[in-house]
Amino acid sequence: xxxxxxxxxxxxxxxxxxxxxxxxxxxxxxxxxxxxxxxxxxxxxxxxxxxxxxxxxxxxxxxxxxxxxxxxxxxxxxxxxxxxxxxxxxxxxxxxxxxxxxxxxxxxxxxxxxxxxxxxxxxxxxxxxxxxxxxxxxxxxxxxxxxxxxxxxxxxxxxxxxxxxxxxxxxxxxxxxxxxxxxxxxxxxxxxxxxxxxxxxxxxxxxxxxxxxxxxxxxxxxxxxxxxxxxxxxxxxxxxxxxxxxxxxxxxxxxxxxxxxxxxxxxxxxxxxxxxxxxxxxxxxxxxxxxxxxx
Amino acid sequence: xxxxxxxxxxxxxxxxxxxxxxxxxxxxxxxxxxxxxxxxxxxxxxxxxxxxxxxxxxxxxxxxxxxxxxxxxxxxxxxxxxxxxxxxxxxxxxxxxxxxxxxxxxxxxxxxxxxxxxxxxxxxxxxxxxxxxxxxxxxxxxxxxxxxxxxxxxxxxxxxxxxxxxxxxxxxxxxxxxxxxxxxxxxxxxxxxxxxxxxxxxxxxxxxxxxxxxxxxxxxxxxxxxxxxxxxxxxxxxxxxxxxxxxxxxxxxxxxxxxxxxxxxxxxxxxxxxxxxxxxxxxxxxxxxxxxxxx
Numbered sequence: 001x002x003x004x005x006x007x008x009x010x011x012x013x014x015x016x017x018x019x020x021x022x023x024x025x026x027x028x029x030x031x032x033x034x035x036x037x038x039x040x041x042x043x044x045x046x047x048x049x050x051x052x053x054x055x056x057x058x059x060x061x062x063x064x065x066x067x068x069x070x071x072x073x074x075x076x077x078x079x080x081x082x083x084x085x086x087x088x089x090x091x092x093x094x095x096x097x098x099x100x101x102x103x104x105x106x107x108x109x110x111x112x113x114x115x116x117x118x119x120x121x122x123x124x125x126x127x128x129x130x131x132x133x134x135x136x137x138x139x140x141x142x143x144x145x146x147x148x149x150x151x152x153x154x155x156x157x158x159x160x161x162x163x164x165x166x167x168x169x170x171x172x173x174x175x176x177x178x179x180x181x182x183x184x185x186x187x188x189x190x191x192x193x194x195x196x197x198x199x200x201x202x203x204x205x206x207x208x209x210x211x212x213x214x215x216x217x218x219x220x221x222x223x224x225x226x227x228x229x230x231x232x233x234x235x236x237x238x239x240x241x242x243x244x245x246x247x248x249x250x251x252x253x254x255x256x257x258x259x260x261x262x263x264x265x266x267x268x269x270x271x272x273x274x275x276x277x278x279x280x281x282x283x284x285x286x287x288x289x290x291x292x293x294x295x
Numbered sequence: 296x297x298x299x300x301x302x303x304x305x306x307x308x309x310x311x312x313x314x315x316x317x318x319x320x321x322x323x324x325x326x327x328x329x330x331x332x333x334x335x336x337x338x339x340x341x342x343x344x345x346x347x348x349x350x351x352x353x354x355x356x357x358x359x360x361x362x363x364x365x366x367x368x369x370x371x372x373x374x375x376x377x378x379x380x381x382x383x384x385x386x387x388x389x390x391x392x393x394x395x396x397x398x399x400x401x402x403x404x405x406x407x408x409x410x411x412x413x414x415x416x417x418x419x420x421x422x423x424x425x426x427x428x429x430x431x432x433x434x435x436x437x438x439x440x441x442x443x444x445x446x447x448x449x450x451x452x453x454x455x456x457x458x459x460x461x462x463x464x465x466x467x468x469x470x471x472x473x474x475x476x477x478x479x480x481x482x483x484x485x486x487x488x489x490x491x492x493x494x495x496x497x498x499x500x501x502x503x504x505x506x507x508x509x510x511x512x513x514x515x516x517x518x519x520x521x522x523x524x525x526x527x528x529x530x531x532x533x534x535x536x537x538x539x540x541x542x543x544x545x546x547x548x549x550x551x552x553x554x555x556x557x558x559x560x561x562x563x564x565x566x567x568x569x570x571x572x573x574x575x576x577x578x579x580x581x582x583x584x585x586x587x588x589x590x
Contacts, residue, residue, distance in 0.1 A: 013397070065393060065400040071374055071415020076367035097424060098360060098390055099453040102308070105360040120366020129392065131426045131448060133455030153426060158394035160428030164473060167464045174469065178459060 001058040001249065006286045007293065009091065009223070010053045011253025012062040012081070014042040018258050020274040035070050039077050042067075046081045049257050050088065052279035056286050059089035059124070061223075061251055075121070082123055090123040091223070095153065097129035097136045104139035111143040125149030127201060127223070130178055134185065137198075144189045144197040149221075154179040154213060157203025157226030175202075176212055183217035195221050195247060202240060204232020204250070210239040214247075222248045228255040228263075228285075237292040245293030256281045296353040296544065301581045302588065304386065304518070305348045306548025307357040307376070309337040313553050315569040330365050334372050337362075341376045344552050345383065347574035351581050354384035354419070356518075356546050370416070377418055385418040386518070390448065392424035392431045399434035406438040420444030422496060422518070425473055429480065432493075439484045439492040444516075449474040449508060452498025452521030470497075471507055478512035490516050490542060497535060499527025499545070505534040509542075517543045523550040523558075523580075532587045540588030551576045 001007050016024070016038040027041035050060060062081065067074035082090055096106045110126050112119040128137060130152045140150055155165055155175035165175040179200055186196035199221035202210050214222065224240050226232040227250050240248035259265055259281030260274040269277040289295075296302050311319070311333040322336035345355060357376065362369035377385055391401045405421050407414040423432060425447045435445055450460055450470035460470040474495060481491035494516035497505045509517065519535050521527040522545050535543035554560055554576030555569040564572040584590075 015400075063393075063397055063400075065391070065397045065404070068370075069400040069403045069415075071404060072367045072371035073415070075363075075370050079366055095393055095424070096360070096390070098358075099451065102358055102360045105310075105358075105364040108364045109360070109366060120364075120368070129390070129424050129426055131424055131459060132451050132453055133458030133460070135453050135455035156394065156427050158427055158430050160430035163428030163476065164426060164469070165428070167469065167472060169462045169464055169469070174459070174462065174464070177462060181458065 001246075004055065004058050005290070005295070006056055006058045007249050007289050007295070008057045008256075008282055008286045009249045009251040010049065010057045010060050010256050010282060011093075011225070011251045012046055012049065012060055013066050013253040013257065014045055015066060016041060018261065019045050020260060020271070022272060022274075035073060039070055039073055042074075043077045043080065045257075046077075047084070048275045049278055050081070050085055052275045053256060053282035054085075054088055056279065056282040058249060059091055061091045061093050061253075063093045063253070079120055082121060089125075091125040091127065091149070091151065092121060092123045093127045095127050095129045097132050099132060100135045100138060103136045107139045107143060111140070111148050113142060113146055125151065127151045127153065129153050130182065137185065141188070149197045149199065151199045151201050151221070151223040152178075152182050154182060154200040155202045155206050155209045157205045157230050157232065161203065161206070172212075173209070175209055176216065179213040180216050183220055186217065186220050190219055195219055199223060201225065203230075204236065204240075205230055207232070207236035207239040210236070214240060214242065218242065218247075220247070223251060224248055225251045227252060229253070234288050234292055237289055241293050245295045248293075250285070250289055252281075252285055256285065296541075299350065299353050300585070300590070301351055301353045302544050302584050302590070303352045303551075303577055303581045304544045304546040305344065305352045305355050305551050305577060306388075306520070306546045307341055307344065307355055308361050308548040308552065309340055310361060311336060313556065314340050315555060315566070317567060317569075330368060334365055334368055337369075338372045338375065341372075342379070343570045344573055345376070345380055347570045348551060348577035349380075349383055351574065351577040353544060354386055356386045356388050356548075358388045358548070374415060377416060384420075386420040386422065386444070386446065387416060387418045388422045390422050390424045392427050394427060395430045395433060398431045402434045402438060406435070406443050408437060408441055420446065422446045422448065424448050425477065432480065436483070444492045444494060446494045446496050446516070446518040447473075447477050449477060449495040450497045450501050450504045452500045452525050452527065456498065456501070467507075468504070470504055471511065474508040475511055478515055481512065481515050485514055490514055494518060496520065498525075499531065499535075500525055502527070502531035502534040505531070509535060509537065513537065513542075515542070518546060519543055520546045522547060524548070529583050529587055532584055536588050540590045543588075545580070545584055547576075547580055551580065
């Protein structure tokens with residue numbers, strides 16, 4: 001965040017039907033069998049997004065579902081994307097979370113320590129679903145104490161997050177109780193920057209939760225999904241950050257990667273300039289957030 | 296369950312180090328690069344387990360983490376296993392669960408409707424983490440109303456499930472509140488057999504939760520992990536079933552697939568008869584459960 005002067009995380013959520021028309025035409029022209037054309041286009045798209053937005057973003061968040069949707073062939077594309085860009089930070093949004101022995105297997109998919117064989121989906125951080133409790137994260141601790149990170153879901157950005165995350169436990173919502181517990185676990189892996197390698201997810205659509213959680217977990221980085229496209233407002237961004245405007249990273253997926261299809265910068269670019277448009281959108285949100293947070 | 300006279304689900308949790316020594320030697324003898332040898336052995340092992348236990352089990356539950364651990368190459372092995380055995384029922388234990396647009400992508404990885412292109416990981420049912428609430432399952436409904444199924448986590452079998460699932464909401468634990476809500480959703484897809492295609496997971500290690508949840512959700516099939524190896528007792532099996540001994544399916548992973556390494560039937564077989572031993576273990580638990588449930 002400091003190096004790039006940016007708290008913008010770019011969500012890599014590639015959906016073939018939404019890719020630029022010229023890219024889809026090029027993919028169809030290749031005459032690849034099965035989903036080969038779609039996957040070629042998705043790979044190409046991710047490369048161009050990373051090239052255009054890379055210098056303006058602090059990190060990328062590939063949502064693995066959009067690759068897993070194609071099975072092993074899709075996962076192979078994600079592996080290539082991750083392997084090709086070790087100069088950027090990648091948070092794989094996989095929301096895994098399982099019993100200890102199983103979580104150990106998941107951890108090996110994403111993380112390795114120095115000197116160990118490279119993990120197939122080697123990345124810098126993952127998201128994690130906390131419903132199974134503490135033993136689901138224990139196998140990740142050796143990695144979290146080295147140079148890897150994890151964002152646990154506290155309050156998610158979707159409308160139905162109210163179903164369970166807002167249930168009242170004692171006198172506070174479950175999401176806040178979960179955040180309290182995560183904050184305690186986070187104390188075990190505080191890094192030189194003062195923040196823990198255990199962070200959490202709090203949706204931009206629930207700024208009132210953010211106010212409470214930010215106070216309860218001062219050492220946790222907060223990953224904030226849901227700004228703009230899902231209805232979260234840039235004006236509320238400061239609720240997720242600390243007094244110095246630090247400690248929060250804001251994910252933009254559709255608002256940046258499909259910026260050419262509409263939004264604040266779309267009008268400045270022709271249809272062939274879709275990559276430039278993506279870069280401009282990343283820069284637009286970088287400036288807006290830096291201003292909102294006083295950075 | 297009726298066709299095979301079995302409520303045994305066999306968990307496919309292949310861990311290379313635990314595979315039979317002869318199989319590991321054969322794998323090493325092939326001189327494949329990278330994880331090729333391990334994956335060859337895992338593929339072979341799954342085939343032999345399915346062959347040996349197939350007639351004695353009502354279904355198989357591959358835990359995707361043990362394949363994902365190898366990245367796309369591991370997922371490709373799982374795809375081959377699933378594709379090769381359409382005569383068996385497969386519940387892929389993936390515990391995905393995300394916001395609506397993302398859940399839609401996950402659903403396409405595992406399910407397709409008749410006449411649609413085959414899903415890459417096509418299977419009969421998946422497990423699902425409910426923390427994100429109702430809109431995380433909405434994209435699955437067309438499939439659930441056809442011939443697919445889903446088991447949502449209510450109370451998991453691991454020790455740390457107490458961390459959040461036992462928090463008191465109103466006057467009952469969160470897991471029971473989640474189960475109540477799942478039971479309401481389940482009413483939307485009741486099949487000819489009287490059970491819903493939306494079921495839930497309740498760990499064998501918490502039979503007291505099962506008693507409550509079974510009553511609250513009579514139409515839900517309960518997937519019960521954690522018998523034997525994790526400490527759940529066969530004597531409590533009836534707490535998970537209805538009055539007729541129906542409605543519960545019991546997963547055995549290590550207790551069956553590594554039966555040759557120890558357990559009630561290990562002594563009857565030599566080291567080369569590991570597949571026969573796996574079949575015998577499946578039959579042993581089939582009989583034990585049928586007796587316990589009065590089937």
